[in-house]
Amino acid sequence: MARATINDVATSAGVSTATVSRLLNGLNVSSGTADRIWKAVAELDYTPNALTRGVFAGRSSTIGVIIRDLDSPYYLELMRGIEEAATAHDSLVMFANTFSRVDREWAHVQKMDEQRVRGLILTTGPDSDARARRMAAAGTPCVIVGRAADLSPNLHSISLDNIKAGQLIGGHLLACGRSSIAVITMGNREQGILRIRGLRSVLNEHDIELPDSAVRAVEAKEEVFTAIAELLADARANGSPIDAVVCMSDLLTRHIYEALHKLGRRVPDDVGLIAVGDFDWAETLGMTVIAQPTYEMGLEAATLIVTAPQEPVRIVQEPRLIVRRSCGEE
Amino acid sequence: MARATINDVATSAGVSTATVSRLLNGLNVSSGTADRIWKAVAELDYTPNALTRGVFAGRSSTIGVIIRDLDSPYYLELMRGIEEAATAHDSLVMFANTFSRVDREWAHVQKMDEQRVRGLILTTGPDSDARARRMAAAGTPCVIVGRAADLSPNLHSISLDNIKAGQLIGGHLLACGRSSIAVITMGNREQGILRIRGLRSVLNEHDIELPDSAVRAVEAKEEVFTAIAELLADARANGSPIDAVVCMSDLLTRHIYEALHKLGRRVPDDVGLIAVGDFDWAETLGMTVIAQPTYEMGLEAATLIVTAPQEPVRIVQEPRLIVRRSCGEE
DNA sequence: TTGAAAGCGCTAACAG
DNA sequence: CTGTTAGCGCTTTCAA
Numbered sequence: 001m002a003r004a005t006i007n008d009v010a011t012s013a014g015v016s017t018a019t020v021s022r023l024l025n026g027l028n029v030s031s032g033t034a035d036r037i038w039k040a041v042a043e044l045d046y047t048p049n050a051l052t053r054g055v056f057a058g059r060s061s062t063i064g065v066i067i068r069d070l071d072s073p074y075y076l077e078l079m080r081g082i083e084e085a086a087t088a089h090d091s092l093v094m095f096a097n098t099f100s101r102v103d104r105e106w107a108h109v110q111k112m113d114e115q116r117v118r119g120l121i122l123t124t125g126p127d128s129d130a131r132a133r134r135m136a137a138a139g140t141p142c143v144i145v146g147r148a149a150d151l152s153p154n155l156h157s158i159s160l161d162n163i164k165a166g167q168l169i170g171g172h173l174l175a176c177g178r179s180s181i182a183v184i185t186m187g188n189r190e191q192g193i194l195r196i197r198g199l200r201s202v203l204n205e206h207d208i209e210l211p212d213s214a215v216r217a218v219e220a221k222e223e224v225f226t227a228i229a230e231l232l233a234d235a236r237a238n239g240s241p242i243d244a245v246v247c248m249s250d251l252l253t254r255h256i257y258e259a260l261h262k263l264g265r266r267v268p269d270d271v272g273l274i275a276v277g278d279f280d281w282a283e284t285l286g287m288t289v290i291a292q293p294t295y296e297m298g299l300e301a302a303t304l305i306v307t308a309p310q311e312p313v314r315i316v317q318e319p320r321l322i323v324r325r326s327c328g329e330e
Numbered sequence: 331m332a333r334a335t336i337n338d339v340a341t342s343a344g345v346s347t348a349t350v351s352r353l354l355n356g357l358n359v360s361s362g363t364a365d366r367i368w369k370a371v372a373e374l375d376y377t378p379n380a381l382t383r384g385v386f387a388g389r390s391s392t393i394g395v396i397i398r399d400l401d402s403p404y405y406l407e408l409m410r411g412i413e414e415a416a417t418a419h420d421s422l423v424m425f426a427n428t429f430s431r432v433d434r435e436w437a438h439v440q441k442m443d444e445q446r447v448r449g450l451i452l453t454t455g456p457d458s459d460a461r462a463r464r465m466a467a468a469g470t471p472c473v474i475v476g477r478a479a480d481l482s483p484n485l486h487s488i489s490l491d492n493i494k495a496g497q498l499i500g501g502h503l504l505a506c507g508r509s510s511i512a513v514i515t516m517g518n519r520e521q522g523i524l525r526i527r528g529l530r531s532v533l534n535e536h537d538i539e540l541p542d543s544a545v546r547a548v549e550a551k552e553e554v555f556t557a558i559a560e561l562l563a564d565a566r567a568n569g570s571p572i573d574a575v576v577c578m579s580d581l582l583t584r585h586i587y588e589a590l591h592k593l594g595r596r597v598p599d600d601v602g603l604i605a606v607g608d609f610d611w612a613e614t615l616g617m618t619v620i621a622q623p624t625y626e627m628g629l630e631a632a633t634l635i636v637t638a639p640q641e642p643v644r645i646v647q648e649p650r651l652i653v654r655r656s657c658g659e660e
Numbered sequence: 661t662t663g664a665a666a667g668c669g670c671t672a673a674c675a676g
Numbered sequence: 677c678t679g680t681t682a683g684c685g686c687t688t689t690c691a692a
Contacts, residue, residue: 003388003468005669016679021671030677045464050444051390052669054381055684058333062424062445070410073403080400083427087434092441094392094424097413104417111422114380115392134375138333258614281611284588335685346663351687360661382685386668663692668685675680 004044012040024048054116059140063305064117065095066108068124072250073279074294075123078145081298082121089306091118102127113140119305121145125189141308143301147190151312156304158315160292162191165319166198168290169246169274172321175330178244178272179208182231183215184224184256186249192217195248195276214242224255229263243271244327250277253287272327276319286325293317334374342370354378384446389470393635394447395425396438398454402580403609404624405453408475411628412451419636421448432457443470449635451475455519471638473631477520481642486634488645490622492521495649496528498620499576499604502651505660508574508602509538512561513545514554514586516579522547525578525606544572554585559593573601574657580607583617602657606649616655623647 006024010017013036023029023037040046054060063086067075079095086093094117096108105124109131112120119141122132129149136142136154144157151157173181183199185192200210213234216227228245235242245260247253253275257267265271275282278291300315323330336354340347343366353359353367370376384390393416397405409425416423424447426438435458442450449471452462459479466472466484474487481487503511513529515522530540543564546557558575565572575590577583583605587597595601605612608621630645653660 006671007669017670018672018680019678022678025671028677033677045468047440047443049385049446049669050441051381051384051446052684053671055379055385055669055686056671058684060381070406070413073406076400076403076406079425080427080429083400083425084429087426092424092426092438092445094422095409095413096417096422097410099410099414108422110377111380113377115422116379116381138375254610254614261614280584284584284591336687337685347686348664348688349662352662355687358661363661379685382668383687385670385685386687388668661692664690666687666689668687671682671684673680673682676678 004046006046006048008044009037009040009046012044013037059116059118061090062092062094062115062117063302064112064115064120065093066105066112066120066122066124066128067095067097068105069100070097072277074250074277077294078123078298078301081295081300082302083298084295085299085302085306089302091302091306093302098124106131109135116140119143119308121301121305141305143304145297145301148314148316151314153310153312154308156309156313156315158297158301158304158317160191160319161316162194162319163198163201165276165290165292166195166200167202168198168319168321169195169276170199170202172274172288172323172327172330173244173246173272174202174206174208176244176268176272176327178327179203179206180235180240180243181210181214181246182228182235182242182244183210183246183248184227184231184252185215185217186252187219188217192248199246218252221252221255224252225259225262228256228259232263232265245271245273247273247275250275250279253277253279253282257285257287268326268328274327278322282322282324288324288326289322291320291322293320334376336376336378338374339367339370339376342374343367389446389448391420392422392424392445392447393632394442394445394450395423396435396442396450396452396454396458397425397427398435399430400427402607404580404607407624408453408628408631411625411630412632413628414625415629415632415636419632421632421636423632428454436461439465446470449473449638451631451635471635473634475627475631478644478646481644483640483642484638486639486643486645488627488631488634488647490521490649491646492524492649493528493531495606495620495622496525496530497532498528498649498651499525499606500529500532502604502618502653502657502660503574503576503602504532504536504538506574506598506602506657508657509533509536510565510570510573511540511544511576512558512565512572512574513540513576513578514557514561514582515545515547516582517549518547522578529576548582551582551585554582555589555592558586558589562593562595575601575603577603577605580605580609583607583609583612587615587617598656598658604657608652612652612654618654618656619652621650621652623650 098104105128132142148159149157276290278289428434439461462472478489479487606620608619
């Protein structure tokens, strides 16, 4: 049951380990010797030890990914993109999920560093930026996905143009004749803040205000129903009933949709609904959304790791409006 | 930029590498020496090399996962479970996605073996079973998830009781007064076949037949619409219009739902709909489903790797019927 | 409690 | 084209 080593293969083929190593790495070996070695490899079921190779190279060929919380299909697409690029470059992907716990975040970055990953992709909040920056400085390329982080050597970022996303939303809503808008966002993340800023800018151009009271930052999905109920009630009390709800986080979309239904508001007849983040059922349900090229982001992130450009790179992706039915006609 | 090694730490602290190694591994070291070593570790930003440790141990502490196609939220849950258990045991998770290409499957198993993973979890089809069995025989625990594979030493399986799932479906449909049933399944996978068998058994007990013509195996989502349209038309022509559609694969659920809507059939008024595989929107849409404990399966799979029982283990999970509205009242 | 030395499985000069 | 030799960074006897 003991695994065959390169030594066993060499002995069995009657050559030195160096020759075996050379053959395995595609260097020149006479065809006779090669045959004997391959035969030995097959007989002994020899599988080279990537760990040892990594020791020698100073790093492994694995790409590390740290996910904040594997709770959204967004990550499915991102990981597919990463995996695709990694496989193309003969890399594997190692991932860790923090379950949104910041303390785990740091530990996972550390672990990835110990594994001597070829590069690290982070979808986490800014808490572990410092650690990532150290890794980057020490020579491990890092890519921060989703936020436009402060760059430094070897530290790149790929993010959505969040301002633009907000503007797209504003433009569409206006075009659909909706101007009394409520916004639901998740926590106080940078992404949401920028999207709201973009939305406001468009609204303001048309002399429409988006008062702070019309924006709710919830901490959890469970708060959505109450938030929506209050938003609708307040606006009605003010004499300007809401005619569109904007969802700034894909985690919340379903809950907003559900809340609206429970509150007896028909979409889009009574109220429009638009969300950031496309998803499978959106098509079926006719939900208008702002899509971000998630798969491509994964692809680019992994490619950045592999190509390891000297200068830090900041990639900003264009959001795309997908008009379906949930805001009515333009 | 060159990374500090254990040697650098030892030199800096004025001790031997052996002492540093001992401290790092929790063995006894006098407190004075320990202080000096920790100081050196901090100063040099020393991060132990897990690769080298793995070489020594003969294997890494990483758990490998091979996913057939990262296309379903099913995997999100599974991976969360795996990750949770792995983290609890101080392991990382390495994953590879085959994008449903069988040729990649073999290559990925090979790669995982080269990485000397602590254990391997496979969600793939039976094509790479042989390779996994070899790995298992060589001492790497393997867990096949989703299929009740033939067991051998170190090769375990975790699967759903698919027959039972089919029976649950049959029971519920009957209870809702539906007996003219159409089934859509994905390809010719074992899971689907067993589920249909379970469904038939219940139906037969009540002298109801499920003719082969009422069962369609599609190869891709795109075929769903046509399949549904034909199924409905055929049954109507036969004078026994379909009153329930069963979806045996979570990948197809949305497309069946959509096809039914496009064909003008209201759920559940005109036709009932029940699917294997729970999902977020199912709750919102009132879709009755058979849920499988995916997160728990991930948890158990990873735990099996870590505990590495000598005897092969076969875990069979109980499916659970979640009644919502899509089949009407019981 | 500590250090010297050997070695894990592999690669990379350097001769031959 | 091939073997010898010296490591990669770490762990683990074995003595001291």
